[in-house]
Amino acid sequence: MSLLKIVYYPEPVLLTAGKPVSEDEFKKDLGGVVENMFETMYAAGGVGLAAPQVGISKRFFVMDVPGEDETRQKAAFINPEIVHIDGEQVGEEGCLSFPGLFQVVKREMRVVVRAEDVKGEKFEMDLTDLAARCVLHETDHCDGIVFLDRVSALKRELAKSKIKRLQETGKWA
Numbered sequence: 001m002s003l004l005k006i007v008y009y010p011e012p013v014l015l016t017a018g019k020p021v022s023e024d025e026f027k028k029d030l031g032g033v034v035e036n037m038f039e040t041m042y043a044a045g046g047v048g049l050a051a052p053q054v055g056i057s058k059r060f061f062v063m064d065v066p067g068e069d070e071t072r073q074k075a076a077f078i079n080p081e082i083v084h085i086d087g088e089q090v091g092e093e094g095c096l097s098f099p100g101l102f103q104v105v106k107r108e109m110r111v112v113v114r115a116e117d118v119k120g121e122k123f124e125m126d127l128t129d130l131a132a133r134c135v136l137h138e139t140d141h142c143d144g145i146v147f148l149d150r151v152s153a154l155k156r157e158l159a160k161s162k163i164k165r166l167q168e169t170g171k172w173a
């Protein structure tokens with residue numbers, strides 16, 4: 001197990017749509033990469049981490065969201081596809097590629113997502129609340145979209161100037 005390096009905005013890999021994971025790649029050590037991504041996410045205190053955030057331009061992510069009861073929504077989503085969305089939620093979001101920057105983002109309340117596991121087995125999950133928010137945020141990463149793309153132009157410009165200041169003072173690294 002090893003920790004991976006998380007890349008920060010505006011690294012080009014974060015702004016590029018990832019390539020689908022191919023049949024062949026399932027036969028390689030996808031499980032090992034996924035384990036390292038879980039470890040990296042836990043070490044950084046996140047609930048989701050997408051491949052582009054560790055410099056891999058591919059469509060997959062890991063998630064571990066605590067549920068309201070004992071249910072924990074932990075899974076790796078390879079080649080995720082959102083097949084249904086409904087409702088609405090407004091809440092604060094963070095991102096491991098934007099250290100210390102939080103934004104209020106409007107998302108759908110419920111999502112049905114189809115994906116494959118590390119062995120290439122297809123599955124479907126019906127999620128709400130934080131888990132739905134996380135799946136939408138991470139699927140966006142797979143498509144080269146970051147949460148700043150989901151806020152108003154004004155909020156985006158404010159956030160960008162804050163990032164610039166942090167970069168200049170060496171606090172964005």
Ligand SMILES: [Zn+2]
Nearest residue numbers: 094095096097
């Ligand atoms: Zn993120």
